[in-house]
Amino acid sequence: MQPAKRRKTLILFSPPPPEDKTETLIPSSFPPLEELPSNVIDEILFKLPQKSLARLKCTCRTLRSHISNPDFESEYFSRVGPGLIHVSSFASNYLCFNPFVFSQVSKPNSESDSDEDDYAGCDRFSVHLPMHCQILASHGGLVLMFMKQLCIFNPITRQFRFLTHESSQAMRRCVVREPEKRVVHAERSARIGLVVEQIDRMTQMFKIVCVDELRAANPDESRFGFDIYKLNSWKKSKATVSCPRSNISRHTKPVYFNGALHWLRNNGSIIAFDPETEEAKLIPTTYPSSEPDFTVWLGAADGQLILILATEEVISVFSLVDHEKPDWTLVRSIKNDALDDGDWLFWSIVAYDGKVLVLQETKGCEGKGRVLHKYSMRDNKWGILGLMPRWLDANRDFCRYIPSWSSVAELQSWHSTFAAARQGTLAARLRCLGPIMDLIDPQRKPKQSNFWLSL
Template sequence: MLTKNLSEDLILDILSRLPVKSLLRFRCVCKAWCALITDPDFVKMQLSRSLATNTNLILILEEYRKIFSVDFDVCEQEAAVKLDHPFKSPIGYLVLASCNGLVCMFDDDGIVSEFRKEEVYGTFLWNLSTKTHKKLPFTPIEFPINSRYAHFTAYGFGYDPTTDDYKVIRVIQFYGARGFINDSNYSVSEVKVYSLSTNSWRRIEDIPFLSIQHRLGVFTNSAFHWATIRKTGVMGPNIAPSAIVSIDVKDDEYREVPLPDFVDDKFHMAIGVLGGQLCMLSNFSTVRVELWVMKDYGLKDSWEKQFSIEQPSVLGYFDKYIKPICYSKKGEVLLETKPLVEKSSGVLVLYDPHKGRASNLRLRHSWITVIGSLISLDAKDGAE
């Protein structure tokens, strides 16, 4: 055997640095390699190394319920490769989220009435590297007595390291005959959490904020995060989010993330994760954009401003949604920009903070980044 003179530790070290596509092929080399590559400890090692080095990164684009992968180093629409994904329903709007190489796919047409409450669309977990998937069990919407309509408000997908479990969260807000059900601006919602280890949903406490902005939650530090409007706030088309609310996957507790002090609090907030840290992009419309990173999670004084872009010299006028996505290998920041309209297509922008220059990439539509991994969806891999 070619590896007879190599130690097992050295083989592990070499293989854990390879892309998943190669590892899947190498399972056929011999029984020993197959056992090694499928071992849960090796799977975690390969994932941990990919996350630490920002390698095995793939861009996933969703366009009219079709999904494409793009090499992160190419970033051109012409390089997109169509993927055969498990979600075949032509109805609704597809929402994608990723965590540790798994993609969560939510089927959502926005509004569901009490007469259609049994038609809540499916949710899938999908490992696009191993081409395995799992359909989540159906969970009904529990309509309040005085509600006739429900609005799919927010989703999230993340990992609980304390229990080695993957969790999905679904937030639904209810309407009455004259709009949202409320009592002194207190809206009624339903929050449910799915656990992969138990393959079941459970309901948790109602979310203590009036409105969540941007459906897909940001996951970091074992918690889902959304930019929100407080219950004491006033709803309106030009009202900016006033807080970041989190839901911890370990205890289902809601917490408010402290924000840095601003001289001017009139800005549009978007949140993301850069280098594993919670970040916030503050869009002071027609003035500037600031990117902040929380270096020590949960501590207000640990927010650090990374850069400020004056308008309109670099990105043009900032009357649009701008969200931080990830770092490139060269330290550039990948941003998504799009009009402040739900479900509208976005454009990717690569900003170099050292040179103060930005370039538009030839990519549009909704998208996420996915790390290639060998994470298993348990014994029911590929089951419908």
């Protein structure tokens, strides 16, 4: 008979709990987040990258509500993510994006023959595409382009959609077929406008409006109609405008302001169209300058409609305070020191937001040397925003882009669509759209062009 085995008892000792040092690390008098002034919270959050803000939205309802506020989002992206998208007016497979936060510290050396010396950083803000494209409009974080057909997308949320235009008579008149590509006519691209409306804090809806010149009963008059794309289809609006004869200006794009799109005409008057009510009217403004030769730009800033008339000597900024009394008021005069050397072939105003004015200049003989100058309203001085490759087309369409997190119900998800479309026409267009979104997104490192071509 074997002796009984002794039963072993294992006694576990847990260490004492660590000393609570909360009282020493965070004083009990530290105010809750809700009690901090809103401007203090803003200044803290403005210094964070987008990924950190996205994580903070998951920590508490107060921060989620604060970050999701459209006013905060607009101010945040106006500081960290705005920029200029530009491409040839005649369509090109070379697209550029110049962020406002980047600045070139020195001017290009006009005597240098080496592209590497003066334009070493140009490729950082450009991409070579497998397909020709054109930039038409940008509003509310969305970008409207044409790459054999209309395409609207948000580079931040990676949403997109390709749209047909054949059912719109106005759009068919704008699109022309060339031997190897289908493009929007350079002189008619300014007729196309984009409107983004905020449904709630995180949801948007977009509309596209194309103005069409109709036949007028009087040969001394112009008559305009409007085609609208909304809720996945085109429709012709019943609204028309008849006015003294003058064409839509091809030098400036339509501006969305106070609920309506505004088109500048060659005689200085403005056509306004409200996409929501489908009401149209003529604002009988005239150019507030007697100068025979000037560059014109129409936009919106500081809650006002802005008109800029620029000469080689001075840039004049006007605002339209009252639409009932359409008289332009001079608000600022800027000495055009960007052209002080006189060595230019072409220049134009391309952007203004009340804080910064941007002027593009083609320098030197035979179009060599392209510079984006910026004028700071706060510092009252000129600087260099960026440089462009010398061989780029001087006739360029510029769109100011401000990012947005908002989702658009009518758009498709990039990841699910790209995974399903590996071949065919859609796949080819996605390979063109992918590097564009990578270039514009300020938080995403652009992939090499051969990465997209290999997919």
